[in-house]
Amino acid sequence: MKKWLLVILPVLLILSACTSGAIEPMSRYGDEIQYFEVTNQDGETFTREDMDGKVWLMNFMFTNCATVCPPMTQNMTDVTNALEEKGIEDYGVMSFSVDPETDQPDVLTEYSSWYDIPESTEWQFLTDYDYDFIRGFAEDNFKTIVAPPPEGSNQVTHGTSFYLIDEDGTILKDYAGVDSGDNQFPLEEIVSDVEKLVEYNSEN
Numbered sequence: 001m002k003k004w005l006l007v008i009l010p011v012l013l014i015l016s017a018c019t020s021g022a023i024e025p026m027s028r029y030g031d032e033i034q035y036f037e038v039t040n041q042d043g044e045t046f047t048r049e050d051m052d053g054k055v056w057l058m059n060f061m062f063t064n065c066a067t068v069c070p071p072m073t074q075n076m077t078d079v080t081n082a083l084e085e086k087g088i089e090d091y092g093v094m095s096f097s098v099d100p101e102t103d104q105p106d107v108l109t110e111y112s113s114w115y116d117i118p119e120s121t122e123w124q125f126l127t128d129y130d131y132d133f134i135r136g137f138a139e140d141n142f143k144t145i146v147a148p149p150p151e152g153s154n155q156v157t158h159g160t161s162f163y164l165i166d167e168d169g170t171i172l173k174d175y176a177g178v179d180s181g182d183n184q185f186p187l188e189e190i191v192s193d194v195e196k197l198v199e200y201n202s203e204n
Contacts (some may be wrong), residue, residue, distance in 0.1 A: 023173065024172075025172045025173065026172070030172075046126060053201075055092075055164075055197045055201065056093070057164060059096075059163065061096075077116060082187065092123070100131075108127060141171065173193070
């Protein structure tokens with residue numbers, strides 16, 4: 001038994017050292033995000049390749065949202081400010097509009113100006129695709145729904161989670177993007193996870 005411990009212990013220590021600082025994906029995630037080519041608030045093309053080498057936070061939103069999107073965007077803004085206070089820079093934020101017909105680049109630019117986003121933060125507000133794309137993109141990558149508004153409404157149904165994506169484009173986990181019942185917005189957890197991933201990337 002002691003001989004087996006002498007053999008196994010060093011292996012476990014090596015494995016522990018290799019994964020130190022990394023965040024294991026939730027069971028429903030672990031795949032790389034699919035290829036996409038969209039447009040940001042500056043009218044510039046943003047693609048899957050532009051994500052490479054950087055940690056990302058991602059969510060779905062739209063500017064005419066009358067319920068969850070304003071607090072979600074404020075919560076994400078709070079994350080960016082907390083990360084700036086810690087000096088964490090090598091990360092980005094992506095917000096995919098679920099109402100791309102309305103949310104043209106100039107509309108997204110105005111929307112982003114309503115929030116106190118640090119100048120150092122790369123926050124991509126994304127549009128320029130059709131409904132079929134964003135519905136499939138949400139379902140296939142993030143296991144969440146995007147559904148058209150009910151008749152007579154302009155309020156698109158969409159998920160409210162924030163998603164953590166590593167420097168290889170692998171989706172790791174999700175968080176409550178807004179307070180809802182027992183699910184409180186986990187500001188400190190998100191900031192800690194981004195900090196861990198960024199530091200891990202810089203060391204490897």
